[in-house]
Amino acid sequence: MAADRTSILHNAQIYASKGQFDAAIGEWKKLAQDAPNDGTIYNSIGDLQLKRNAKAEAINAYLQAAKAFRDDGAPLKAIAAYKKILKIDPSRYDIYRFLGDLNAERGLLSSAVSDYLTLAKWYLKERKNREALEVYRLIIQQDPSNLDAQERVAELCLQENMQDEAIKVYLHLGRERSAQGRTAEARDAYAAVLRIDPNNREAEQFVNAEKQVTQGALKRGQAAGGEGGARGISNTAAPGDLLSEARRRMDAGQYEGAEAMLSQMLSREPGNPEICRLLARLHLKQGQLNVALNEYRFLAGSALRSQEYDLAESLIQEFLAVEPRSVALLELLGELFEEKGDGPAAAQHFGTAIAVLLDQPDPSLPSLPSELYEKVKGLDPDGPVRKKFAPLFEPNARPASQAAASHSASTPAPWDGNQTHAIGTPPPSAADPAATAEPVTVDYQAHFQLGLAFKNMGIPEEALEEFQVSAKNPSFYLDSCLMVSQCLRALKRHKEAIAQLEEAVQHPDCTGDKARLARYELGLLYKAESHVEQALQIFESIADFADARDHLEDLRHQQTAPSTQHQSSSIRLATP
Secondary structure: OHHHHHHHHHHHHHHOOOOOOOHHHHHHHHHHHHOOOHHHHHHHHHHHHHOOOOHHHHHHHHHHHHHHHHHOOHHHHHHHHHHHHHHOOOOOOHHHHHHHHHHHHHHOHHHHHHHHHHHHHHHHOOHHHHHHHHHHHHHHHHHOHHHHHHHHHHHHHHOOOOOOHHHHHHHHHHHHHOOOOOHHHHHHHHHHHHHOOOOOOOHHHHHHHHHHHHEEEEEHHHHHHHHHHHHHHHHOOOOOOHHHHHHHHHHOOOHHHHHHHHHHHHHHHHOOOHHHHHHHHHHHHHHHHHHHHHHHHHHHHHHHHOHHHHHHHHHHHHHHOOOOOOHHHHHHHHHHHHOOOOOHHHHHHHHHHHHHHHHHOOOOOOHHHHHHHHHHHHOOOHHHHHHHHHHHHOOOOOOHHHHHHHHHHOOOOOOOOOOOOOOOOOOOOOOHHHHHOOOOOHHHHHHHHHHHHHOOOOOHHHHHHHHHOOOOOOOOOHHHHHHHHHHHHHHHHHHHHHHHHHOOOOOOOOHHHHHHHHHHHHHHHHHHHHOOHHHHHEEEEEEEOOHHHHHHHHHHHHHOHHHOHHHHHHHHOOOO
């Protein structure tokens, strides 16, 4: 199948270069039959469909690519595919659901909530209340402190005749707003409950108590002046003494007593942010890092969503002061600076997270280091963090002087069966265990596939480097040689490419379609270098392959044309 894949990719490239996009798509679809879960294939099909202005087909291909990338554990690639769809058709609001889910899976709560809100608002605009309700519920799952989303859920439940759920949400809103000292908004929430259920005891008690407090404050105000009345209102719900006592106990190391107090306060005032922060700090002091991590991550994420950047940073730094190698909070800190527009600072924190992951890999997040590095590249492409990790994530991005030195290396001689295994020379026999021993850390298939991706994206320099690595493995040697020759031809390094292919066609495994493809490529190079006789000989031996007959006709015409015409024709056909 490797030979077929190489031929198919080559044919697809030829068709695409000639503007025959339908034929190129047909070639890619052949690959999809044997690799239905390869997102790169569908992504390439989508790009080709877009070139032929078939937007619906392009969107369908990108959807398949995104699903494959997501199933393969590559969320950033999936996100990129979804964003291509939105670029083609901004009205595809359903895509925001997928984006929100992906961001939620990665722990980027503020981004997830933003995506969900975009979708929910569109549903409301389209009067799709049930769908909007489902999305707002998702927002609350990700961010329980989002009271605006909770209020919207209550309103939608009421509109959809779901009174029981509406009452439940309005009661929760009333408690939360009361705990935050937002008495007027709490009163509105409880009043909404009484409009649905006039006999609801909790709502009735709150409204009556709030009236009594207000009336008492007004009476005190009339007796002691407006200032005293204002004091009376503010003092009725001040838990400051209890909070101060809890802090005192924490500072004294009396953690159990402090936790009991805070838990009791939190039961009366669910969601009170100050109490939640103290409880998180208490767990951090106790060394309950897993519990504290979830609490700090939630609190900092909520602050980030509300654009309270100073608060979010202080919470993150508070945890990192105790556990500086927390990848989750290092990544969140990078997200914070990214939202603030400070790319270099964001890159620095992402870089710290990468260093931690490289030192202590997380088996559940195998792709996270490379994903963070991609962010670094986008945020600070010329910065020190990228330069530090480039040798690991971009081993082929060499200095220009080094690349030039590599390009000027001597042309390898044809294989005589005695050469060592390196790019440009055939590999050792697979039967020789000593010769085939390779470091287990090198994934040659990954290098080969990455080379194909670079080549299809029109980046032959990077592709060349990847194929030079994959060629060190006997299983990928011949295919890599063929790809190397195509990259060299794209770079106009024809002499090196010719030497590469003259060597490849002598390899014992170069048979069948592989042999015909190698000869075809060699014929193109001979033709580009005006080696007419050699090109004729090659194309005559594979006259039924691809467009070999067309090249034969051109070459025969060159033989009978004047030398000047011959020369210009050769130049014109240097790259079919």
